[in-house]
Amino acid sequence: MKLYAWAVYAFLYLPIGIIALFSFSAGRSASQMQGFSLQWYGRALNNPFVMEALWTSVRVAFLSAVLATVVGTMAALALTGMRGRTRKVFDLLVQIAVMIPGIVIGIATLIALVSVFDLVNPWLEGLTGWKLSLGSGSLIAAHGLFTMSLVVLLVRGRMETLDGALIEASGDLGATPMGTFWQVTFPQILPAILAGFLLAFTFSFDDFIIAFFVAGAETTLPIYVFSSIRRGVTPEINAIGTMVMAASLLMLIVAQLLLRRSQAQARR
Amino acid sequence: MTQSRARALLLTPAGLWYAAMLLLPLAVVLIFSFGERSAIGGYAPGFTFEQYANLPARFAAFRNTLTLAPVGTLAALLIAYPLAYFLAVKVSPKWKTMLLVLVIVPFWTSILIRSYAWIFLLGGKGIPALLEVIGLDDVRLLNTPFAVLVGIVYGYLPLMVFPIYVALEKLDKRLLEAAADLGTPPWRAFLQITLPLSMPGVLTGSMLVFILLMGEFLIPAILGGGKVFFVGNALVDLFLQSRNWAFGSAVAVALVVVMLITVGIYTRLVKRFGASRDDVGLM
Numbered sequence: 001m002k003l004y005a006w007a008v009y010a011f012l013y014l015p016i017g018i019i020a021l022f023s024f025s026a027g028r029s030a031s032q033m034q035g036f037s038l039q040w041y042g043r044a045l046n047n048p049f050v051m052e053a054l055w056t057s058v059r060v061a062f063l064s065a066v067l068a069t070v071v072g073t074m075a076a077l078a079l080t081g082m083r084g085r086t087r088k089v090f091d092l093l094v095q096i097a098v099m100i101p102g103i104v105i106g107i108a109t110l111i112a113l114v115s116v117f118d119l120v121n122p123w124l125e126g127l128t129g130w131k132l133s134l135g136s137g138s139l140i141a142a143h144g145l146f147t148m149s150l151v152v153l154l155v156r157g158r159m160e161t162l163d164g165a166l167i168e169a170s171g172d173l174g175a176t177p178m179g180t181f182w183q184v185t186f187p188q189i190l191p192a193i194l195a196g197f198l199l200a201f202t203f204s205f206d207d208f209i210i211a212f213f214v215a216g217a218e219t220t221l222p223i224y225v226f227s228s229i230r231r232g233v234t235p236e237i238n239a240i241g242t243m244v245m246a247a248s249l250l251m252l253i254v255a256q257l258l259l260r261r262s263q264a265q266a267r268r
Numbered sequence: 269m270t271q272s273r274a275r276a277l278l279l280t281p282a283g284l285w286y287a288a289m290l291l292l293p294l295a296v297v298l299i300f301s302f303g304e305r306s307a308i309g310g311y312a313p314g315f316t317f318e319q320y321a322n323l324p325a326r327f328a329a330f331r332n333t334l335t336l337a338p339v340g341t342l343a344a345l346l347i348a349y350p351l352a353y354f355l356a357v358k359v360s361p362k363w364k365t366m367l368l369v370l371v372i373v374p375f376w377t378s379i380l381i382r383s384y385a386w387i388f389l390l391g392g393k394g395i396p397a398l399l400e401v402i403g404l405d406d407v408r409l410l411n412t413p414f415a416v417l418v419g420i421v422y423g424y425l426p427l428m429v430f431p432i433y434v435a436l437e438k439l440d441k442r443l444l445e446a447a448a449d450l451g452t453p454p455w456r457a458f459l460q461i462t463l464p465l466s467m468p469g470v471l472t473g474s475m476l477v478f479i480l481l482m483g484e485f486l487i488p489a490i491l492g493g494g495k496v497f498f499v500g501n502a503l504v505d506l507f508l509q510s511r512n513w514a515f516g517s518a519v520a521v522a523l524v525v526v527m528l529i530t531v532g533i534y535t536r537l538v539k540r541f542g543a544s545r546d547d548v549g550l551m
Contacts, residue, residue: 001350001354001358002354002358004350004351004354005350005351005354005355005367008347008351008425009370011422011425012370012371012374012422012425012426013370013374014389015382015385015386015388015389015422016374016377016381016382016385018385018388018389019381019384019385019388022388071281071282071285072282074278074279074281074282075278075279075281075282077278078274078275078276078278078279079279082275086279090279090282090283093286093290093291096290096294097286097290099479099527099531100294100524101479101480101482101483101500101523101527102483103483103485103500103503103504104297104483104503104520104523104524105290105293107297107503107507107516107517107520108293108294108296108297108520109289109293110507111293111296111297111300111311111507111513111517112292112293112295112296112297113293114310115296115311116292141285141288141289142289144285144289145285145286145289145290148282148285152282199376202376202377206376206377206378206379206380208378208379208380208486209485209486209500212504212508213507213508222378222380225380225381225384226380226486229384229387229490233384233387233388237384241378241381241384241385244377244378244381245377245378245381248376248377248378249373249377252373252376252377256369
């Protein structure tokens with residue numbers, strides 16, 4: 001049994017490990033280890049296409065995660081303890097957003113936005129000289145839709161375990177509802193909010209399929225990596241892959257620690 | 269400000285977001301699926317069932333998806349169950365959390381790069397080179413259904429382990445003790461107690477993996493080399509290369525319908541076996 005578990009963990013981590021190992025190779029072959037060097041990391045970090053794609057990915061991930069966290073937290077606060085039709089409608093929307101495959105969200109957003117832009121652009125251009133097109137903006141909106149739903153689930157889950165007595169006590173002691181929120185409720189749900197933000201960032205940063213449809217002329221890092229793989233594997237891609245994995249790993253560890261803390265608080 | 273006004277204010281941004289980026293796009297797909305392809309690609313208005321009648325043209329994509337998705341789900345289940353059992357029953361509490369996190373973490377890192385890793389292992393200098401040493405020449409693994417299957421199991425294993433673990437963790441160990449006291453051999457106790465009681469987790473995990481597989485694009489694109497393609501690959505081709513939006517929309521609607529049927533069957537099964545709601549959370 002123990003041996004089996006070891007084998008499964010090896011299966012899970014060996015392929016990742018091999019990429020990381022080969023990324024330190026000194027040779028030109030992507031699938032053989034020839035000496036040790038950091039040259040491919042230098043090559044990747046000096047490649048203007050890689051850096052631009054990285055910057056686009058970070059910008060999109062950060063902005064969509066901020067928006068998703070703020071809007072999702074607001075919705076979660078409103079939905080907690082709510083009943084009736086509005087609650088049912090929002091529960092359904094969150095469920096649909098989480099369940100529908102990314103590829104369907106991608107194509108649906110693509111054709112809807114292109115159609116809307118085609119309708120709006122003629123008079124918008126006449127009015128302001130500006131035109132709407134697919135790009136970072138549409139990508140932020142599409143990623144945020146999914147990650148906002150994750151934030152709603154996480155924060156609402158935390159809100160439902162809050163101790164109502166604390167909030168009552170705060171009110172009895174004369175705090176305004178706003179004061180109670182910022183001094184009692186908010187500190188307790190903060191870990192869940194931050195974890196939601198990190199998951200939202202990670203999702204957006206790693207997403208390929210939605211970006212493939214919605215990013216327009218922009219290239220995110222996953223799109224760059226995908227088109228590079230099509231042209232063949234290189235040690236440079238190994239280095240980029242290793243860095244991306246390390247970055248998401250770091251985010252996940254922090255998110256896990258935050259969630260653990262929020263659960264520990266809930267138990268107290 | 270009254271409480272209901274505050275609530276409405278808090279919900280407005282999320283509501284608008286869902287309306288503009290979820291409901292509107294899904295409605296557009298539904299409308300387009302009844303339209304026609306315009307001469308220059310894209311969409312021309314119309315009301316016809318032609319696109320749906322044309323669905324058999326993508327039969328191979330649906331066939332591949334509807335064979336490899338269930339097979340992949342089953343393979344992931346068979347590999348995940350013993351691990352989930354080990355984590356829930358055999359591991360000491362000290363190590364449990366860390367081992368669980370180690371299972372979940374890969375799921376949240378780039379599936380693109382994790383699939384890419386298998387290009388090495390399955391390619392000429394990877395496993396086939398090892399097989400040559402023991403005398404198996406000319407084994408081709410990359411760009412075969414097997415490669416896609418490996419990619420699927422690798423990609424979605426974490427999603428399968430977690431719900432099964434949750435179900436097994438909740439299992440009342442006293443039931444097994446009682447069975448042992450009454451002289452039941454362990455294998456019968458497993459079949460008659462552990463397995464049925466873990467069914468909710470098995471169903472949840474299988475449904476999650478199956479649904480995600482239905483929309484899969486990356487794994488077949490990277491490891492199937494254009495030979496093993498899913499509905500997702502057909503969709504990418506229809507929307508980005510041949511720009512046949514009306515037909516593409518019909519394919520997308522068909523995909524969602526198949527998914528909804530799956531969820532329907534799942535809900536039925538859950539009602540029969542009884543499941544708890546909190547099996548789904550992955551973090």
